[in-house]
Amino acid sequence: MSKQLKLNTGVQITIADTPFASGAEGDLFDVMAPIAFLHAVVKVYKAAKQTPERQQKITYLVNHPPAGLVQQGVHNSVCWMTHIVYEQDQFVGFVMPKVAGVSLELLCQSRLKHPVLNDPVWQRFALTAPEGLQLRLKLCFNIAVALQHIHAQGCYTLVDMKPDNIIVQANGLVSIIDIDSIAVIDTAKNNNYPAIVITPEYAPPEYYRSIDLTHINHSWDNFSVAIIFYRLLCGIHPFMGTCHPPYDNHSETAQFIQDGLLPHGNSAQYFSVIPPPHNRFNQLDKGLQKLFLHCFDQGHLYPIFRPNVENWCVVLQKIMLNMSSPSIQIAKSYVSFNGYTNTAWTAPVQPIAHANKNVLKIIYSLTMLFMCFILVLAIISAIITINKNSVTQIIVAKPQIPYVALTHITQPAPVVTKKAINENEIHNCLVSGNCTNP
Structure with missing residues (x-):
């Protein structure tokens, strides 16, 4: 009822x-x-x-x-x-x-295993897919823009920002949910409401230092969103691996965060085993690598070094504008802030035929082979035609008179023609014996 x-x-x-x-x-x-x-x-x-x-x-x-x-x-x-x-x-x-879509958590894995992601429109986001990394960069950009709308208000900090609280559509648009757990610090109106929920795996190091949680600022979210971006682009949590003593007993992600153990930068020396997905970090744009190190390495003890969402947008936009994938477009979807006027990156969902991939590959190979055969025939025909034209020109062409300067041409000698002699004249000459040279 x-x-x-x-x-x-x-x-x-x-x-x-x-x-x-x-x-x-x-x-x-x-x-x-x-x-x-x-x-x-x-x-x-x-x-x-x-x-x-x-x-x-x-x-x-x-x-x-x-x-x-x-x-x-x-x-x-x-x-x-x-x-x-x-x-x-x-x-x-x-x-x-x-809102419709799936939890961003499903895309933060190294491999897309969830059944809902078996659809080809989601498989485009796989890290091994041709456009997988580009699409994930655009998700990062859209998340940063959405978070900027919240931070621009001045008094809001999400605090419990994690992939489970972000819904993503197949076209790349995102929605942040569970807003009621947000922290509100409005000192002008004396309205302070602390965050209700905190997830340790996405909380910055100060969470473990017993700080006053009623005065959390944006640097907290800056740390959390960087973890989300790292997971999206590398398929693994940044604070994960196996360390040498005295950190060899660490097994929880929260322990690595508390001690600032990142398998890159200054703390890389403490790792005995670095999981393979971390290798994707070295393949990222240098600008992105610097932002991650500023946040997790220098920003571990000094939150002021953590890049904010605008810093991420600047670097991400620069990278995306250098990409030329026709299936990834810009859609005017976001209200402007600091130069990002009505901009959201989307990946339009194109109709996909659910045909057998092996059959499609065979058809494609046969088509290409047929096209190559037609091209070879066309080339041979052209060569034969050219050779015939060349032979004809050699036979019928008139000798060309070389160019000579007019000053080198002399007057031709007079042409002497002989007078025609008929048979009667020859007879009279022979009879009379009076013959003269004609």
């Missing part, structure tokens, strides 16, 4: 009777009515999470959304809450846009 809820605007909505997804803090429901909300979902918190503090934070987030969250009127780069939801005048949750 469907359930009736009310929004902070007074609008009545109807949600499905059962959630389509559930988590530790709440459940997600499809909106059944009215029509204007069919492309939205409702998050209903567990009873223990429906606190006044939670309501105050959601109210602040609804009233202070970042600019440029919706592109082309349909795509949401950040699934920001739009309305507060009540049941019998009791706060229960919020409304947010509904």
